[in-house]
Amino acid sequence: xxxxxxxxxxxxxxxxxxxxxxxxxxxxxxxxxxxxxxxxxxxxxxxxxxxxxxxxxxxxxxxxxxxxxxxxxxxxxxxxxxxxxxxxxxxxxxxxxxxxxxxxxxxxxxxxxxxxxxxxxxxxxxxxxxxxxxxxxxxxxxxxxxxxxxxxxxxxxxxxxxxxxxxxxxxxxxxxxxxxxxxxxxxxxxxxxxxxxxxxxxxxxxxxxxxxxxxxxxxxxxxxxxxxxxxxxxxxxxxxxxxxxxxxxxxxxxxxxxxxxxxxxxxxxxxxxxxxxxxxxxxxxxxxxxxxxxxxxxxxxxxxxxxxxxxxxxxxxxxxxxxxxxxxxxxxxxxxxxxxxxxxxxxxx
Ligand code: DAH
Numbered sequence: 001x002x003x004x005x006x007x008x009x010x011x012x013x014x015x016x017x018x019x020x021x022x023x024x025x026x027x028x029x030x031x032x033x034x035x036x037x038x039x040x041x042x043x044x045x046x047x048x049x050x051x052x053x054x055x056x057x058x059x060x061x062x063x064x065x066x067x068x069x070x071x072x073x074x075x076x077x078x079x080x081x082x083x084x085x086x087x088x089x090x091x092x093x094x095x096x097x098x099x100x101x102x103x104x105x106x107x108x109x110x111x112x113x114x115x116x117x118x119x120x121x122x123x124x125x126x127x128x129x130x131x132x133x134x135x136x137x138x139x140x141x142x143x144x145x146x147x148x149x150x151x152x153x154x155x156x157x158x159x160x161x162x163x164x165x166x167x168x169x170x171x172x173x174x175x176x177x178x179x180x181x182x183x184x185x186x187x188x189x190x191x192x193x194x195x196x197x198x199x200x201x202x203x204x205x206x207x208x209x210x211x212x213x214x215x216x217x218x219x220x221x222x223x224x225x226x227x228x229x230x231x232x233x234x235x236x237x238x239x240x241x242x243x244x245x246x247x248x249x250x251x252x253x254x255x256x257x258x259x260x261x262x263x264x265x266x267x268x269x270x271x272x273x274x275x276x277x278x279x280x281x282x283x284x285x286x287x288x289x290x291x292x293x294x295x296x297x298x299x300x301x302x303x304x305x306x307x308x309x310x311x312x313x314x315x316x317x318x319x320x321x322x323x324x325x326x327x328x329x330x331x332x333x334x335x336x337x338x339x340x341x342x343x344x345x346x347x348x349x
Contacts, residue, residue: 033065112341126191137164180299196212242269248261260286260287289306
């Protein structure tokens with residue numbers, strides 16, 4: 001009997017050596033430990049033995065079952081390990097490979113400039129207001145002292161939608177809207193950022209769509225000195241503390257007097273260079289004292305109230321500040337250009 005048990009043990013050992021998959025292991029297991037298997041057959045022979053022999057053979061048989069189970073368990077662990085190693089080998093990650101890179105979005109340079117200017121004016125007590133991009137002829141022109149047929153309309157070639165509706169050519173209509181909407185006719189201090197549209201052939205300095213920030217202050221006793229002081233603060237905040245500004249007479253239908261504002265060159269400090277074309281000054285915006293006709297058209301009494309207005313071009317500010325030479329760069333979505341203005345990336349470097 002013992003020989004049979006030993007023989008069976010060796011047989012199982014031998015079989016297990018050749019097992020290389022879980023499927024094969026299960027087959028061996030089912031065969032040897034199953035009801036119709038050789039171990040089961042040996043136990044059925046017990047009935048013919050004496051009590052003494054039964055005890056001895058029974059315990060040897062139990063031992064065999066335990067050993068066979070143990071051997072099979074060992075093979076199962078070996079197979080699992082092999083499988084794990086195979087997968088680790090196959091799915092291994094080479095941490096030395098270059099990464100694909102994580103791309104962060106960034107705030108558009110124009111938005112950064114607009115944010116910066118908004119912040120400055122809000123700190124001086126201004127409100128930020130908006131107006132519609134599809135505007136009426138009334139607000140875009142007429143209320144701003146540009147009646148139909150006025151030659152100054154030619155300077156702002158427009159996208160008309162109907163006779164009376166157009167894409168606004170400037171943010172100045174928001175001045176008129178703000179004055180009109182203020183039914184109490186109380187003082188006003190606002191800036192109005194937004195997109196404007198003009199029929200233009202796009203090139204390095206012209207775009208059919210661009211942005212403006214309108215400024216408007218209406219109060220009693222507002223003078224040109226207030227305008228100059230305000231724009232000086234603006235120029236120094238945006239272009240540097242050493243900047244000076246210069247006012248030159250100009251013409252806009254909605255202001256009287258009208259002024260063109262120059263800032264001392266941020267590149268050469270005023271000595272003269274290629275950026276300022278040797279003059280030491282760079283034109284940055286248009287402004288003036290609100291025309292009495294505009295005040296009247298929007299319900300304000302020009303005898304009681306005066307005001308100033310200005311129109312900033314954020315593209316021009318950004319181009320001067322960052323040395324951008326082509327206005328189209330703001331609108332062509334070239335990621336390389338936009339990434340140069342990535343504040344997150346910039347702060348890491
Ligand atoms: N709206 C003018 C333009 O688009 C800019 C401008 C000039 C706005 C003078 C003003 C101003 O408020 O006072 O050319």
